[in-house]
Amino acid sequence: MTNSCSKEAIILYKLHFLNKEISSKFEGCTGVSQSRLELLRHLYQVDEMSQKELQKEINIDNAAITRHLKQLEANGMILRRKKPSDNRITLVSLTDYGRQKISFYQEEKKRFVTSMLKDFCEEERELLLDMLNRIQNSIKEI
Template sequence: MTEHLPDEDTIFELLQALHKGISPKFERCAGITPTRFRLLQELFRVSEISQISLQKTLDIDAAAVTRHLRGLEDSGMIARRNNPADNRVTLVSLTDHGRDHINSYREEKTRFISELLTGFNEQERTVLAEMLTRLQYNINLL
């Protein structure tokens, strides 16, 4: 007995190892960092948005937003302008160039995710999503 104990620890280690693998592989496949992709995707969805809204939506630090946007601006993907109605906020939007690129990023991301979920049927995906949601819930209680 105690043949193959699934071990609570195993799940924790699997989650750690999984994270270690996912981000770099995503970047290698999609050609963009997961976080930057999320930024672009949100900009695509809403067309124009303040940095603070971006930050809250994506749940990342304000400093990180500032620096990612600087990078994306330097590469011509996004543009920023002051909000004339409130000079504290800067409004961010995709440039045409950015809009061009995000579509190919989305394709690569779709391809990546379908590779990631290879072998998972519809029901398994549902179960997995539900379990991950419960884990997230538990973590938020700590």
């Protein structure tokens, strides 16, 4: 970034770059993307749910949920089946292996976040969270 950029443009660039870098490092450290971990976390809380409900819960598009679920199914972490009373609905559940792995992923996530925020005191973390929430609220209003 050059000096000709406004502070606001630099902030936008930094947020974009941090998002990409955090996603990449998170997956490298934990072995799973944040999106897949969120998906697994939702499934962990229920016995089974429809693919459509899961898609709405984690707020991703149809192609992305299908891609994630195919990969997780190939890795033996989830099962998908058609609802007997309505063949158009796909039901999704965690396998026993998926339930075991989610605990591991959660611990890795905790270590990652601790490392990422190690140079921030509690007050700074609260301030950062407040600022991020304000940015998120502003974006919703656009």
